[in-house]
Amino acid sequence: MSYSLKFFAPLILLAASGAGQSPRAYSNVGRTPTPEEIQNLGVIVDPSGKNLPAGKGTVKEGQELYAKQCAACHGKTGEGGVADQLVMGSPGNPHKGTFKDTDRHPVSFFAYSTTVWDYINRAMPANRGGSLKPDEVYAVVAYLFYMNGIIQETDVMDATTLPKVKMPNHDNFVPAKPVWPPSPKKPSWY
Ligand code: HEC
Numbered sequence: 001m002s003y004s005l006k007f008f009a010p011l012i013l014l015a016a017s018g019a020g021q022s023p024r025a026y027s028n029v030g031r032t033p034t035p036e037e038i039q040n041l042g043v044i045v046d047p048s049g050k051n052l053p054a055g056k057g058t059v060k061e062g063q064e065l066y067a068k069q070c071a072a073c074h075g076k077t078g079e080g081g082v083a084d085q086l087v088m089g090s091p092g093n094p095h096k097g098t099f100k101d102t103d104r105h106p107v108s109f110f111a112y113s114t115t116v117w118d119y120i121n122r123a124m125p126a127n128r129g130g131s132l133k134p135d136e137v138y139a140v141v142a143y144l145f146y147m148n149g150i151i152q153e154t155d156v157m158d159a160t161t162l163p164k165v166k167m168p169n170h171d172n173f174v175p176a177k178p179v180w181p182p183s184p185k186k187p188s189w190y
Contacts, residue, residue, distance in 0.1 A: 041130045045118040049163030056158035057139025059146040065136055066143050069125050078147055087147045094149035094168035108148045111173045113165035117141050
């Protein structure tokens with residue numbers, strides 16, 4: 001009995017929504033994104049820095065923005081809170097050791113500086129992803145790189161300087177080798 005209910009429930013829902021009426025279901029939720037928002041979120045910044053927009057940001061500007069828009073979740077100085085720790089290492093002293101599973105992905109973990117920019121631009125603050133302007137993303141990245149010991153306090157981040165920043169954990173990533181032919185044995189967790 002419960003089996004047949006499970007099976008038919010989606011069909012009943014589909015039938016009830018009726019052709020042409022489905023937009024009604026969630027019409028009072030969310031809003032249509034602006035063309036700028038779509039363009040901003042559609043851009044992927046690769047390791048070379050291609051697609052990085054014009055703009056720039058300093059450590060100091062980033063510190064102010066961090067306090068207002070990031071600290072509530074990631075802790076006052078990136079030590080972590082309700083959301084992940086972002087700072088590992090300290091100004092002048094990048095974290096050079098290994099990372100534990102429990103460390104999640106502090107900024108020092110990332111392989112490419114541009115990925116940090118892209119991630120924050122797209123996804124942060126978590127409750128308003130895509131809301132930061134390019135200058136603001138450059139600034140908060142500058143602050144987080146400084147706090148992680150990756151750049152100097154006076155360094156300015158822009159489309160030229162950012163891709164040149166080498167991340168302290170970069171060389172610890174190994175390229176994944178494709179396995180071919182695939183193993184005929186199923187892995188134990190399968
Ligand atoms: C409302 C809470 C919240 C705010 C505010 C917020 N974040 Fe986050 N942030 C998160 C959560 C949750 C994650 C983990 C997301 C995931 O793993 O999918 C995260 C992940 C990250 C990461 C990647 C680290 C990792 O472990 O994956 C970075 C970098 C980051 N945030 C930067 C920022 C910056 C910069 C700001 C401010 C502009 C900010 N966040 C504001 C909740 C927040």
